[in-house]
Amino acid sequence: MKAHRNHDGVHIAATAGFCFGVRRAIDLAEKTARISKNRVYTLGPLIHNPQEVNRLKGHGIKALENVGKIKKATLILRTHGIPAAYKEKLESSELNLVDATCPFVKRAQDLVKKLHKGKYQVIIVGEKTHPEVVALVSYANSTCCVVEKKSDLDKIKLAKKVGVVCQTTQTPENFNEIIDALKAKRPDAVIFNTICMATIDRQNSARALAAKTGLMLVVGGKNSGNTKRLYEICSRLTKTMAIETASELKCAWFKGVSSVGITAGASTPKWIIENVKVKAEKLLAKNKAAKAVSGGKCDGRS
Numbered sequence: 647m648k649a650h651r652n653h654d655g656v657h658i659a660a661t662a663g664f665c666f667g668v669r670r671a672i673d674l675a676e677k678t679a680r681i682s683k684n685r686v687y688t689l690g691p692l693i694h695n696p697q698e699v700n701r702l703k704g705h706g707i708k709a710l711e712n713v714g715k716i717k718k719a720t721l722i723l724r725t726h727g728i729p730a731a732y733k734e735k736l737e738s739s740e741l742n743l744v745d746a747t748c749p750f751v752k753r754a755q756d757l758v759k760k761l762h763k764g765k766y767q768v769i770i771v772g773e774k775t776h777p778e779v780v781a782l783v784s785y786a787n788s789t790c791c792v793v794e795k796k797s798d799l800d801k802i803k804l805a806k807k808v809g810v811v812c813q814t815t816q817t818p819e820n821f822n823e824i825i826d827a828l829k830a831k832r833p834d835a836v837i838f839n840t841i842c843m844a845t846i847d848r849q850n851s852a853r854a855l856a857a858k859t860g861l862m863l864v865v866g867g868k869n870s871g872n873t874k875r876l877y878e879i880c881s882r883l884t885k886t887m888a889i890e891t892a893s894e895l896k897c898a899w900f901k902g903v904s905s906v907g908i909t910a911g912a913s914t915p916k917w918i919i920e921n922v923k924v925k926a927e928k929l930l931a932k933n934k935a936a937k938a939v940s941g942g943k944c945d946g947r948s
């Protein structure tokens with residue numbers, strides 16, 4: 647069906663930006679920084695958004711790559727979770743731990759643990775190198791198989807008892823495709839669809855808006871998995887650009903466009919989305935004016 651591009655102006659998707667888990671982690675981090683007598687650190691970036699992580703730094707919350715020699719301090723564990731053995735090691739240290747792991751990620755970790763205990767071969771649908779998946783794998787003593795796409799299943803020697811858990815930010819389409827292929831080989835596989843509702847809501851809103859606009863702007867950290875998925879969804883439907891901040895917007899993208907949509911990953915704060923909207927409105931108006939005067943040429947400045 648041909649999409650109707652009749653949505654003039656700049657619109658933000660009905661659901662975009664901070665999700666419950668990220669909001670919770672940031673509130674927890676800010677509260678901890680306010681009341682803690684120690685230095686406050688996060689292990690790795692608290693969320694996948696460099697600008698927000700930088701803002702937190704201004705509140706005295708610094709992201710560490712590893713704990714190193716730090717002893718008397720408060721350490722906040724990120725939304726994506728950390729590997730089980732590392733967590734145990736930190737729990738027995740002198741550090742004061744604050745666990746900001748999203749409860750939905752925690753649920754997926756518990757399911758991996760339970761399946762492993764029940765002697766299931768655990769398959770995780772997700773990106774091998776994403777911190778959430780790296781941590782999930784550890785909950786089955788690193789015996790899990792990670793499947794990113796349907797064809798990866800062919801590389802796995804399937805056991806009799808198979809259980810599946812999903813990275814919380816996958817697309818239902820990819821997950822279902824993999825599950826259909828798996829069910830053909832192991833009809834009695836135990837399946838847990840652990841994609842979180844925040845992910846599904848953002849994907850559905852982005853899809854609906856992309857179908858109505860001539861340009862979609864996907865705002866979020868380049869290291870954010872769920873932002874990447876929003877980009878993939880939108881780019882199948884319309885011209886789509888991925889940016890972290892308003893400063894990356896280019897005037898030329900708006901040429902011949904009358905409707906612009908904005909969506910944002912679950913780690914993107916409202917202030918970044920609003921800045922993008924303000925600048926996108928200016929560039930859209932500029933292109934409209936340029937079109938009226940000189941046939942639509944940008945003046946080279948963004």
Ligand code: SF4
Pocket residue numbers: 665666667668725748749750751814815842843844845872912
């Ligand atoms: S995207 Fe879902 S699982 Fe991830 S932090 Fe947000 S609510 Fe939690």
